[in-house]
Amino acid sequence: LRIVFLACSSWVSNPYLGGVSIAIVRDSGFALLDCGPKAPERIALCGLDPCSLDFVLVTHMHGDHVLGLPTLIMWRRFRCPSKTTVVVGAKPVIDSVRKLLELVGCPQHREVELVPISVGEETEIMGYRLTLFEARHSIYSTVVRLCVEGSCIAYSSDTAPCSAIAEASRGCSVLIHEASGTDPELMHRIGHSTPLDAIEAAAASGVKRLVLMHPGLEPISVPMRFSDLTIVVPHACYEISS
Ligand SMILES: [Zn+2]
Numbered sequence: 001l002r003i004v005f006l007a008c009s010s011w012v013s014n015p016y017l018g019g020v021s022i023a024i025v026r027d028s029g030f031a032l033l034d035c036g037p038k039a040p041e042r043i044a045l046c047g048l049d050p051c052s053l054d055f056v057l058v059t060h061m062h063g064d065h066v067l068g069l070p071t072l073i074m075w076r077r078f079r080c081p082s083k084t085t086v087v088v089g090a091k092p093v094i095d096s097v098r099k100l101l102e103l104v105g106c107p108q109h110r111e112v113e114l115v116p117i118s119v120g121e122e123t124e125i126m127g128y129r130l131t132l133f134e135a136r137h138s139i140y141s142t143v144v145r146l147c148v149e150g151s152c153i154a155y156s157s158d159t160a161p162c163s164a165i166a167e168a169s170r171g172c173s174v175l176i177h178e179a180s181g182t183d184p185e186l187m188h189r190i191g192h193s194t195p196l197d198a199i200e201a202a203a204a205s206g207v208k209r210l211v212l213m214h215p216g217l218e219p220i221s222v223p224m225r226f227s228d229l230t231i232v233v234p235h236a237c238y239e240i241s242s
Pocket of ligand 1: 060062137158
């Protein structure tokens with residue numbers, strides 16, 4: 001199982017990152033966790049075949065997580081017309097996806113299958129076992145647990161610290177966690193997390209690999225509690241002075 005980060009930042013961020021989309025790749029195809037604006041082009045740039053897509057899971061309706069979806073559906077309509085694009089998510093999210101596709105004139109007849117799934121219950125889709133948990137965000141959002149081919153992956157999407165992360169991460173090999181900024185008071189107020197929140201969530205759930213993503217204009221930095229050292233995770237074009 002491979003995890004390919006097609007796009008891994010927030011709405012307003014470095015132009016080379018741009019939104020969120022994570023491909024969970026198995027031999028026979030791949031699932032997309034969220035579909036930010038750059039996802040359609042990145043699928044090809046990152047060496048994936050858009051016709052091998054199993055489904056798209058949308059965690060919430062913020063544009064950096066969903067605005068690539070109409071384009072991806074249109075790509076597949078022309079490149080693999082026999083294949084339906086399956087879109088999965090919690091019911092309130094799927095209701096909003098339907099409205100979005102109507103608003104932008106994206107056909108939804110045979111091209112798209114919208115699949116609402118219950119929050120808090122495991123659902124099997126094409127061999128992937130999915131569980132969604134409600135997140136703590138500025139709009140309705142969901143934390144994801146995805147298990148396939150013997151591996152489980154947890155994905156925070158956008159959320160302030162919440163108990164759902166530990167629940168979703170139980171026994172997982174990887175936790176993909178947002179780290180939108182370093183000021184905890186500000187981040188929690190707007191429904192986001194800091195790098196330290198993510199590290200604490202990983203430590204609490206026993207996950208051994210933590211991926212930090214979803215920075216804004218500034219790259220992710222991890223302030224250390226026991227020294228003056230700051231660890232920076234730079235992205236393309238970010239500059240520091242010596
Ligand atoms: Zn969001």
